Amino acid sequence: MIETDEFTNVFKAIAIRAASAVPVSEDDYTDESGLLICGKCRTPKQCRPFPDCDAAVFCLCKCMADADNEMAERRHQEQIAQRRTFCFGGSDLSGASFAADDGRNPELTACCRSFAERITAKGNDWLLLWGGCGTGKSYMAACIANAALCADMTARFVTVPEVEQMLWRERDKAAVYDEMQSVGLLVIDDFGCERKTEYMDEIKFNLIDGRLRSGKPCVLTTNLTMNDFSAPKDLAMKRIVSRLFERLTTFQVQGEDRRFAALRDRAGRIISR
Numbered sequence: 001m002i003e004t005d006e007f008t009n010v011f012k013a014i015a016i017r018a019a020s021a022v023p024v025s026e027d028d029y030t031d032e033s034g035l036l037i038c039g040k041c042r043t044p045k046q047c048r049p050f051p052d053c054d055a056a057v058f059c060l061c062k063c064m065a066d067a068d069n070e071m072a073e074r075r076h077q078e079q080i081a082q083r084r085t086f087c088f089g090g091s092d093l094s095g096a097s098f099a100a101d102d103g104r105n106p107e108l109t110a111c112c113r114s115f116a117e118r119i120t121a122k123g124n125d126w127l128l129l130w131g132g133c134g135t136g137k138s139y140m141a142a143c144i145a146n147a148a149l150c151a152d153m154t155a156r157f158v159t160v161p162e163v164e165q166m167l168w169r170e171r172d173k174a175a176v177y178d179e180m181q182s183v184g185l186l187v188i189d190d191f192g193c194e195r196k197t198e199y200m201d202e203i204k205f206n207l208i209d210g211r212l213r214s215g216k217p218c219v220l221t222t223n224l225t226m227n228d229f230s231a232p233k234d235l236a237m238k239r240i241v242s243r244l245f246e247r248l249t250t251f252q253v254q255g256e257d258r259r260f261a262a263l264r265d266r267a268g269r270i271i272s273r
């Protein structure tokens with residue numbers, strides 16, 4: 001067993017060596033108790049581990065601690081940026097955020113915000129945004145994905161044809177599905193707009209089925225109507241829909257086509273000149 005005195009001596013030896021490793025600047029000075037003080041922020045660069053210990057150990061002064069925190073925050077933001085690139089690929093929607101939302105559809109925004117809050121608090125909800133073209137469904141789904149990324153989740157924003165492309169490129173098909181299942185949030189944009197083939201139906205079913213098994217959240221956007229879902233035209237769609245509606249909350253996105261409205265506004269401005 002080590003005696004108390006022996007322990008203190010060993011500790012002092014370590015402390016003296018550690019003290020010599022303190023980065024000293026020209027402006028630094030020693031206070032009345034013999035501790036090194038940073039000349040820049042005037043907070044200690046040394047502290048005593050015990051009140052009666054004459055050796056001091058290195059500690060971070062305020063400006064060093066601030067620089068450390070800043071560096072950690074920069075690394076964190078870089079990690080989010082990398083995840084964002086991975087999530088959206090080259091999509092314009094990578095910059096979508098609730099903060100930048102134009103507020104034209106407050107009910108939709110509220111629904112998506114509350115969904116984002118639930119999933120970032122470890123919820124495993126599913127949301128289907130359905131409605132006409134250009135009503136802002138994809139933008140809102142991208143806002144949810146970005147909220148998830150900012151909450152340190154991983155996310156993927158894909159369409160079924162993009163998954164088909166990945167499966168075509170990758171030799172290991174199972175790895176593609178594994179990724180779609182393991183990612184923190186999966187967004188499937190424009191669900192149902194892909195060409196109708198047996199192979200596409202199989203991809204859709206595998207995506208939905210795998211994702212449900214993973215017990216993780218998912219967002220889908222679609223131009224299909226509730227009629228398309230409630231009365232599926234074929235057996236393949238029936239199989240997908242019956243699986244899909246086990247967990248789904250639906251929200252009908254109404255409003256005019258924003259792309260058309262923007263075009264009309266621009267044309268109106270040109271005519272009134």
Ligand SMILES: [Zn+2]
Nearest residue numbers: 038041061063
């Ligand atoms: Zn300092």
